[in-house]
Amino acid sequence: MQNLIINEGYKKGVDLFYGAQDERIFTKNKKYIDLSMCAGSILLGHNHKVFKKSIAKFISKKISNIAAPNISAKIFAKNIKRVVPNSEKIIFCNSGTEAVIKSLRLARAINNKKKIALVTGGWHGSVDQLLYKTNKKLKPVKLSSGLPEETYKNLILIPYNNFKKSEAILKKNRKNISCLIIEPIQACLPYENVGKYLKFLEIFCKKNNIILIFDEMITGLRTNCSSVQNYFNIKPDLSTFGKCFGAGLPIGIISISKSVTRKINKINPKVFFGGTFSGNSIVTFVGNEVLNYIIKNKKKIFKKINTNSKYLQAELNKFFVSNNLDLKIYRFHSMLRLVYTKNSIKDRASRDFLELKKNKLISKFKDYIKNKNIYIPSSGIMFQSYSHEKKDIDYIIKEFKKGSLKIFKK
Ligand SMILES: Cc1ncc(COP(=O)(O)O)c(C=O)c1O
Known part of the structure; x- marks a missing residue:
């Protein structure tokens, strides 16, 4: 119940965020590539x-x-x-x-x-x-x-x-x-x-x-x-x-x-x-x-964020298939989510049902990604901004590949 009442971020000992610039957010000790972008609110990047x-x-x-x-x-x-x-x-x-x-x-x-x-x-x-x-x-x-x-x-x-x-x-x-x-x-x-x-x-x-x-x-x-x-x-x-x-x-x-x-x-x-x-x-x-x-500037803004998102999705899905990993990235324009099953899902309930069985592995994977200085919000929905560069996407792809092999490969 506690989590429902008090934001998880305010638990004792949690490294709180204090600021952000472009595609990064900062705590006192770390800089993360931000895939939350204020829950999808920031299209251009932090402090554009x-x-x-x-x-x-x-x-x-x-x-x-x-x-x-x-x-x-x-x-x-x-x-x-x-x-x-x-x-x-x-x-x-x-x-x-x-x-x-x-x-x-x-x-x-x-x-x-x-x-x-x-x-x-x-x-x-x-x-x-x-x-x-x-x-x-x-x-x-x-x-x-x-x-x-x-x-x-x-x-x-x-x-x-x-x-x-x-x-x-x-x-x-x-x-x-x-x-x-x-x-x-x-x-x-x-x-x-x-x-x-x-x-x-x-x-x-x-x-x-x-x-x-x-x-x-x-x-x-x-x-x-x-x-x-x-x-x-x-x-x-x-x-x-x-x-x-x-x-x-x-x-x-x-x-x-x-x-x-x-x-x-x-x-x-x-x-x-x-x-x-x-x-x-x-x-x-x-x-x-x-x-x-x-x-x-809509042409150049949306070309960049949609192209980066498409590339991230395509590279990872290719990798998941070739390594027979039970994972799939879904995407609509510049919002993406890693779904922890490749089985066909037709609605949210079927997704939740399939993911529930893997809760422990999912949380291990999320910890792995956070430790690699990539911030994904708890909803799992990842947003691209105009400030994310190709090198950020390549880094995310690299770490998602390593983490998924380590945690999900049987
Ligand atoms: C589709 C949708 N509707 C409504 C809301 C609620 O918006 P807010 O958090 O600004 O109250 C959200 C927030 O995430 C949302 O994604």
């Missing part, structure tokens, strides 16, 4: 020159934070719409969690229905209504104590990328479902046919007055300066973003589609969105400066 300049500009222009509608938020919202063309309205929040909570609230206000359909395998932050995983029978299993009973009662689980089962469950419950929320791409899962699955959800939701929410906290901006919805040409009703848009500062964003905006304008629901730091000037100003740079 554009980030530093924008902070200096913020100070020299005496912008400060004003808890009132401000010009920085307005400009940033306009710019976000350039990379999320389906967006008509933007609501700023302070975290991804807050954006998800408020989008669930907005959905309920629009159609006045109770139930939430949650597609399994994703993560949506510290949201009471969604802090569940699934068991084999698709029943919700709590991920935290302290969750109110109604959250369990109102939750319907839909198996990710499983057309037949998803359709059957949705049909049975469609009249009561307010919204369906999905993390459209999950780093650790294969995504063949996901485009078709997402299209099916879009059509089903539209037909049945269900608000479709894409949680693109990770994939927003990281997907070639755009999003998964653009990549697959889907128009979700609401989308939640954050991470890269904040350039390493805390942010959450709700994007409301054109069609839902029209609906809202008709029914005019009273939905509370406010907060002291919602749309604050520091995050929106810095986020906008960094976003401008990313848009301007």
Whole structure:
């Protein structure tokens, strides 16, 4: 229970991080190649020159934070719409969690229905209504104590990328479902046919007055300066973003589609969105400066991070196959995860089941990699940034090869 309450990093004796530059993070004693990049929030690298300049500009222009509608938020919202063309309205929040909570609230206000359909395998932050995983029978299993009973009662689980089962469950419950929320791409899962699955959800939701929410906290901006919805040409009703848009500062964003905006304008629901730091000037100003740079340089930025990621994946998978190791790297653009089995996995539950058997070896491997000064976050999701160089990737490949042979070769 302790780990659930207090961050693991604060256990006694842990070498705490104090800073970072480019692709490295530092503790007092060590420098690591960072494969977390602030849980996928930093696309350019730590303390990138554009980030530093924008902070200096913020100070020299005496912008400060004003808890009132401000010009920085307005400009940033306009710019976000350039990379999320389906967006008509933007609501700023302070975290991804807050954006998800408020989008669930907005959905309920629009159609006045109770139930939430949650597609399994994703993560949506510290949201009471969604802090569940699934068991084999698709029943919700709590991920935290302290969750109110109604959250369990109102939750319907839909198996990710499983057309037949998803359709059957949705049909049975469609009249009561307010919204369906999905993390459209999950780093650790294969995504063949996901485009078709997402299209099916879009059509089903539209037909049945269900608000479709894409949680693109990770994939927003990281997907070639755009999003998964653009990549697959889907128009979700609401989308939640954050991470890269904040350039390493805390942010959450709700994007409301054109069609839902029209609906809202008709029914005019009273939905509370406010907060002291919602749309604050520091995050929106810095986020906008960094976003401008990313848009301007998108070709070279995404070419580099995607090429490095592809190379890392290809080299390691080739090695795992030729050495008959039961491992496989999955990747979507610049996010990767080592899955500790080469067996086919169709969803998160099947991955967890196969990995569970190897827990001890996995933790040995993670220790090995950390000892080689490579930092992988506990989720196992590895993010590339524009600051990672080919030599870093070669070093990671070398150590992953050595470590996997040492620990997993039978
Ligand atoms: C897909 C997704 N949704 C929501 C969240 C929650 O965002 P935050 O940690 O900013 O509250 C996360 C965070 O990792 C996420 O990956």
